[in-house]
Amino acid sequence: MPERGEWFPRPTKSLDCLGLYCPEPVFRTREEISTVPTGHVLEVLADDPASESDIRSWAKHAGHEVILVEKIEGGLRFLIRRGT
């Protein structure tokens, strides 16, 4: 994952999972990332405390790359680059 202050690619799409709990953020992220081209980035907003480790675990097995997880007001913001 790039260090803070590094340049991050602009997301192609954004997915709002605020207010959703396990396993919904993973299910919706999986569905949404299939709609962005390979190599493009999906932004996901979530406030389920489980989503940080869950989205990382899902991405690892699904072949995608979590390039950023940052705290935002009321939750977390993920940038995920679609793999193959």
Next chain:
Amino acid sequence: MIPKGVRGCGDILTKKILYVQTSGPDSPERLYPPFVLASTARAMGIEATVYFLGKGILVVKKGEPQKVQVGSFPTLKEVMDQAVANGVEIMICSQSAQLFGAKASPDEFEQPSKIVGAATLNDLALECDAVLTF
């Protein structure tokens, strides 16, 4: 030839055991073994995680492990604190917390607890060397 358990760069691969606790306060005798085994694993240089799932989450709600004591054993809280001090990681299933009316927030549970979900448990089960369920 690279010996078993050693990466090419020379660092020893650490073994990992995952203990899944699904038992609740109604079976107190099943609550001690994961902590005792996990503490022992740490003493053996093995990474150990206890994952609380289903009714198991009731055991680690704030103030609950202090109420569990079987025979001459110390309270579950003492055994849990010892395990944490030994480096055992505690994880709590967020959906189970909601199922039993708890907020899926670390503040609701004994510290240090990490709130995680289904994908994390599946990943842990695949990545670790053994899974024991209580």
